[in-house]
Amino acid sequence: MFRWLRRPISSEIKGKLESVLQSQYWTEEEIRKYQWTKLQELVRHAFQCVPYYRNLFNSIGATPDEIKNFEDFSRVPVLTKSDIQNSLETLTTTGIDRQRLSLNSTGGSTGMPLNFYQDVNYKHWSDAARIRAWRHVVGADENDLEAVLWGATKDIGQGLSFRKVLYSVLREGLLPLNTFDLDDSLLKKYLSYFNIIKPKILRGYASSLYYVALYVEKRALPIHRPKSIISSTEVLHARMRETIERVFGCPVFDSYGCREVSQIATECEAHNGLHVVFENQYVELDGQDIIVTNLHNYAMPFIRYKVGDLASSLDTSPCKCGRVSPRIVSLIGRDNDNIELPSGKVINGEFFEFLFFGLSSVIQYQVVYHKAIDRLRVKLHVSGSTENAGEIVQKTMREKFDYENVDVLYSDQFDMTPSGKLRFVYQVD
Numbered sequence: 001m002f003r004w005l006r007r008p009i010s011s012e013i014k015g016k017l018e019s020v021l022q023s024q025y026w027t028e029e030e031i032r033k034y035q036w037t038k039l040q041e042l043v044r045h046a047f048q049c050v051p052y053y054r055n056l057f058n059s060i061g062a063t064p065d066e067i068k069n070f071e072d073f074s075r076v077p078v079l080t081k082s083d084i085q086n087s088l089e090t091l092t093t094t095g096i097d098r099q100r101l102s103l104n105s106t107g108g109s110t111g112m113p114l115n116f117y118q119d120v121n122y123k124h125w126s127d128a129a130r131i132r133a134w135r136h137v138v139g140a141d142e143n144d145l146e147a148v149l150w151g152a153t154k155d156i157g158q159g160l161s162f163r164k165v166l167y168s169v170l171r172e173g174l175l176p177l178n179t180f181d182l183d184d185s186l187l188k189k190y191l192s193y194f195n196i197i198k199p200k201i202l203r204g205y206a207s208s209l210y211y212v213a214l215y216v217e218k219r220a221l222p223i224h225r226p227k228s229i230i231s232s233t234e235v236l237h238a239r240m241r242e243t244i245e246r247v248f249g250c251p252v253f254d255s256y257g258c259r260e261v262s263q264i265a266t267e268c269e270a271h272n273g274l275h276v277v278f279e280n281q282y283v284e285l286d287g288q289d290i291i292v293t294n295l296h297n298y299a300m301p302f303i304r305y306k307v308g309d310l311a312s313s314l315d316t317s318p319c320k321c322g323r324v325s326p327r328i329v330s331l332i333g334r335d336n337d338n339i340e341l342p343s344g345k346v347i348n349g350e351f352f353e354f355l356f357f358g359l360s361s362v363i364q365y366q367v368v369y370h371k372a373i374d375r376l377r378v379k380l381h382v383s384g385s386t387e388n389a390g391e392i393v394q395k396t397m398r399e400k401f402d403y404e405n406v407d408v409l410y411s412d413q414f415d416m417t418p419s420g421k422l423r424f425v426y427q428v429d
C-alpha cells in the first residue's frame with residue numbers, strides 16, 4: 001500500500017545488500033580469505049594514515065608486513081573505550097574531509113560516553129547487513145512495515161501524533177514508539193495503531209518488548225500477530241524470549257551490535273546462537289571478552305576494539321541453517337532494566353545513556369532506583385568542568401517525569417547489583 005511514497009534505498013546499499021545475501025552462504029575458506037584480505041588492507045591503511053595506530057605499531061616494534069596471519073593479528077593491543085575517549089583526533093584518518101563523515105556517539109553499555117567518526121562506505125555496509133538480518137532472514141523484505149519500540153530520540157523523535165504516525169508509516173514504513181516516554185495512555189494508543197496497521201515486523205529493545213508483552217498479557221488485550229520479532233541492544237534472557245513469543249505468537253530473532261561498529265552478530269532461522277556479520281566485522285574472544293574489528297570504517301578504524309560485552313563462546317561448527325559463519329553463544333552483559341516510577345511512568349535504562357553522553361564532564365555514571373524507599377540514586381564520576389551534571393539530572397527528571405526524589409553522589413566507586421554484577425542502570429526492590 002502506497003509503496004511509491006516510501007523513501008527508496010540507495011543504489012550503493014542495494015548493491016551491497018545483493019552482495020551480502022550471496023556471501024552469507026560462503027564456505028569457511030571463502031570467509032577466511034575475505035576477512036584476511038580486508039584485515040590486511042585495514043591494518044596497512046591504519047599504519048599509513050592514522051597517527052594513533054602508527055604510534056601503536058611503533059611502540060610494539062611491528063610493521064603491517066610482519067602481521068602475516070590471524071594469530072599475529074591477535075597480538076595487536078586491544079582498543080579500549082578510554083583509548084577512544086582520549087584519542088578522537090589521533091584515531092581519525094589524517095587529512096580526511098570531516099564534513100563528509102558522520103560524528104556518532106554513545107553512552108555505551110558500560111556507561112562511558114564516546115564520540116567517533118564513521119564514513120559513508122561503512123554506513124552502506126552496515127545498512128546492507130541490517131536489511132539482510134532484520135528483513136530477509138526473518139521472512140520479510142525492505143518494503144514490509146515495521147513497528148519499532150526504540151529509545152533513541154535522535155533516531156525516531158518523540159510523541160505519537162496521528163500526523164507523525166502517518167508520515168512515518170507512509171514514508172519510512174515504520175511505526176515508532178519512543179520507549180523513553182512509556183506510559184499507560186501512550187502505550188494503549190500505540191497498540192491500537194499496531195492492531196490497525198498490522199506491521200509484519202516488530203523490533204525493539206529486549207526490555208521494551210518484554211515490558212509490552214507483559215502489559216498485553218496482564219490485560220488480556222487483543223494483539224496483532226507479526227511475522228517475526230527482532231530484539232536488539234540488550235541481552236534477551238530466556239524468560240523474556242519465551243514471554244514475548246507466547247504473547248505475540250511468533251518467533252523472536254536476537255541481534256547484537258553497538259553504535260561504535262553497528263551490527264556484530266544476528267540470529268538466523270535456526271535460532272542457534274548469533275552469526276557474526278563477517279562481511280563487516282572480524283570477531284575474536286579474549287577469554288570471554290568480545291573483541292571486534294570493523295572492516296569498513298576507514299575514517300576512524302577500530303582495530304581489536306574491546307566492546308565491553310562478554311560471551312561464553314564462539315561456535316565455529318556449521319549451523320543447521322546452512323551458514324558456516326561463527327556464532328556468538330550466550331551473550332552476557334548489556335543489561336539495562338526498565339525503571340518503573342510510582343506514577344506508572346517507565347524509563348528505559350538507555351534513557352540515561354542518552355542523557356549522559358550529552359554531558360561532556362561525565363566519565364562514568366550509575367543510576368539505581370530503590371523501589372521500596374522510592375529514591376533514584378545517581379552516582380557520577382566527573383572530570384573538572386563548569387557544568388553541574390547532578391543538577392542537570394535532577395532538572396531533567398523533574399521536567400520530563402515530574403519526579404523529585406533524586407539523590408546525586410559524586411564518586412568513582414560503583415555499586416554491584418544484589419546478584420553481584422556491575423551494572424549501570426538498574427532497579428532494586
Ligand SMILES: [Zn+2]
Pocket residue numbers: 268269270271272275319320321322323
Ligand atoms: Zn544459522
